[in-house]
Amino acid sequence: MGTTYTQLSITERRRIERWRHAKVPVDEMSRALRRCRSTFFRELRRNHFSDVSMPKCDGYYGAAAQLMTANRRDQDRKLIKFPELCKRVIERIKDGWTPEQICNRMIHEKVSLRVCQETIYRCIYSKEGMRDDLWWYLPTHRVARRPRRTRRRREPKFHRNVSILFRSDDVARRRQFGHWEGDFMLFKQKLDQTNVTTLVERISRFTVILKNPNRRTKPVVGNIIKAIRDLPDVTRRSITFDRGSEFMNWPHLQAELGTQTWFCDPSSPWQKGTVENTNRRARRWLPRKRDTRGLIDQDIKRISDRLNNTPRKCFGWKRPAEVFRQKMLEEML
Numbered sequence: 001m002g003t004t005y006t007q008l009s010i011t012e013r014r015r016i017e018r019w020r021h022a023k024v025p026v027d028e029m030s031r032a033l034r035r036c037r038s039t040f041f042r043e044l045r046r047n048h049f050s051d052v053s054m055p056k057c058d059g060y061y062g063a064a065a066q067l068m069t070a071n072r073r074d075q076d077r078k079l080i081k082f083p084e085l086c087k088r089v090i091e092r093i094k095d096g097w098t099p100e101q102i103c104n105r106m107i108h109e110k111v112s113l114r115v116c117q118e119t120i121y122r123c124i125y126s127k128e129g130m131r132d133d134l135w136w137y138l139p140t141h142r143v144a145r146r147p148r149r150t151r152r153r154r155e156p157k158f159h160r161n162v163s164i165l166f167r168s169d170d171v172a173r174r175r176q177f178g179h180w181e182g183d184f185m186l187f188k189q190k191l192d193q194t195n196v197t198t199l200v201e202r203i204s205r206f207t208v209i210l211k212n213p214n215r216r217t218k219p220v221v222g223n224i225i226k227a228i229r230d231l232p233d234v235t236r237r238s239i240t241f242d243r244g245s246e247f248m249n250w251p252h253l254q255a256e257l258g259t260q261t262w263f264c265d266p267s268s269p270w271q272k273g274t275v276e277n278t279n280r281r282a283r284r285w286l287p288r289k290r291d292t293r294g295l296i297d298q299d300i301k302r303i304s305d306r307l308n309n310t311p312r313k314c315f316g317w318k319r320p321a322e323v324f325r326q327k328m329l330e331e332m333l
């Protein structure tokens with residue numbers, strides 16, 4: 001199976017049609033096209049052709065399946081489903097706003113129903129958008145969207161020198177105090193942009209939870225700096241993050257505090273398992289569907305205190321707060 005999902009092509013659908021008529025098992029189709037078997041069950045169910053005027057022609061046909069998929073994708077587009085939203089977006093495009101300005105202004109206004117800039121670009125270069133010449137209102141006036149492969153390649157967000165592969169063995173085996181793991185906890189976007197950052201010390205499992213107004217990297221990293229600035233240097237030697245865009249401002253963390261930052265490999269959350277386990281515990285009080293707009297700092301501190309004052313089996317039933325205090329005193333002596 002491929003690691004990147006792609007939609008079925010018309011060629012593949014025609015092959016499925018022939019195999020279907022030959023009564024080839026789904027498992028054989030899956031092996032031949034190197035796709036998950038559930039893809040074929042879903043395809044055969046959703047794109048089954050049926051017409052009451054031609055009951056004998058019911059079945060799966062590649063060309064009809066391709067047409068049904070295209071129609072369904074057109075109908076499911078957000079700016080088609082919500083005409084009032086589409087009208088507001090087009091008005092701003094004609095006023096000279098770029099798609100980036102439109103989507104970020106919606107975020108600033110905390111609009112409940114909004115779209116991202118990629119959706120706006122797709123609308124501009126769709127059949128409807130080309131009919132209205134929406135491309136003309138863009139700063140570049142491109143009548144055709146530039147192919148992705150010709151766009152300027154961005155520099156990597158995280159330098160290879162901060163890869164977790166270069167982290168010392170003492171950190172990985174929990175032999176040295178003062179090394180933390182950080183992660184992000186998200187909630188339903190339709191409620192609010194508010195989220196929380198969790199920081200966990202690897203040896204003591206001491207937890208700090210911070211509330212963020214949005215996912216932008218400057219306020220997120222700024223809150224981390226404020227939270228650990230007053231700790232002794234020996235208690236904040238390093239922090240390990242994942243490669244989320246929320247932590248792109250990591251050079252400021254190193255420059256202001258001298259705290260080393262490490263980053264997991266892409267799609268490898270298990271490399272910071274301590275904070276992942278802590279997030280699972282914190283979800284008892286911070287479920288994904290919770291409305292965080294009314295969440296105040298006292299609520300966040302109360303949840304942190306619960307986690308830090310709960311006895312842990314790995315410490316012989318000591319509390320993380322007790323272990324953190326003990327380790328800090330040992331380092332200071």
